[in-house]
Amino acid sequence: xxxxxxxxxxxxxxxxxxxxxxxxxxxxxxxxxxxxxxxxxxxxxxxxxxxxxxxxxxxxxxxxxxxxxxxxxxxxxxxxxxxxxxxxxxxxxxxxxxxxxxxxxxxxxxxxxxxxxxxxxxxxxxxxxxxxxxxxxxxxxxxxxxxxxxxxxxxxxxxxxxxxxxxxxxxxxxxxxxxxxxxxx
Numbered sequence: 001x002x003x004x005x006x007x008x009x010x011x012x013x014x015x016x017x018x019x020x021x022x023x024x025x026x027x028x029x030x031x032x033x034x035x036x037x038x039x040x041x042x043x044x045x046x047x048x049x050x051x052x053x054x055x056x057x058x059x060x061x062x063x064x065x066x067x068x069x070x071x072x073x074x075x076x077x078x079x080x081x082x083x084x085x086x087x088x089x090x091x092x093x094x095x096x097x098x099x100x101x102x103x104x105x106x107x108x109x110x111x112x113x114x115x116x117x118x119x120x121x122x123x124x125x126x127x128x129x130x131x132x133x134x135x136x137x138x139x140x141x142x143x144x145x146x147x148x149x150x151x152x153x154x155x156x157x158x159x160x161x162x163x164x165x166x167x168x169x170x171x172x173x174x175x176x177x178x179x180x181x182x183x184x185x
Contacts, residue, residue, distance in 0.1 A: 077149030
């Protein structure tokens with residue numbers, strides 16, 4: 001190792017070399033400081049740009065959710081059969097089936113409500129209706145019953161084709177429909 005005394009003697013003998021070495025060290029430290037500062041500023045700019053991209057992606061995020069929703073119109077009314085008692089709810093069920101049959105120009109022959117059926121314990125009321133209807137109106141009738149309010153379920157569908165002796169050309173249909181009665185409040 002070179003002793004400290006020997007370095008001091010060299011620097012004292014060549015003062016211009018000492019000043020040049022000192023100036024070179026200052027320039028090196030200045031370049032290192034400027035380079036480090038520029039690198040920090042570049043990283044800060046990249047972080048700000050990444051935050052801007054993230055903010056734009058976050059702003060677009062909620063727009064994707066409504067696009068996934070399906071436009072469904074919900075028919076007005078309660079999904080349950082209305083009525084203070086099971087008898088009134090059964091009457092409402094028969095009224096709903098008769099009104100739907102009438103809307104498609106059907107002719108109701110008979111109807112009955114079963115309040116003691118197998119589904120009665122779970123709050124369902126079942127009705128059976130016999131009617132005549134034009135063959136082209138059966139599908140709209142079934143759609144009307146199942147798509148409207150209250151929610152009704154087709155349990156039984158028996159279709160008898162028109163006979164050759166009758167000239168009306170109408171189907172004879174026996175339809176079993178059930179709906180759930182709203183529980184006591």
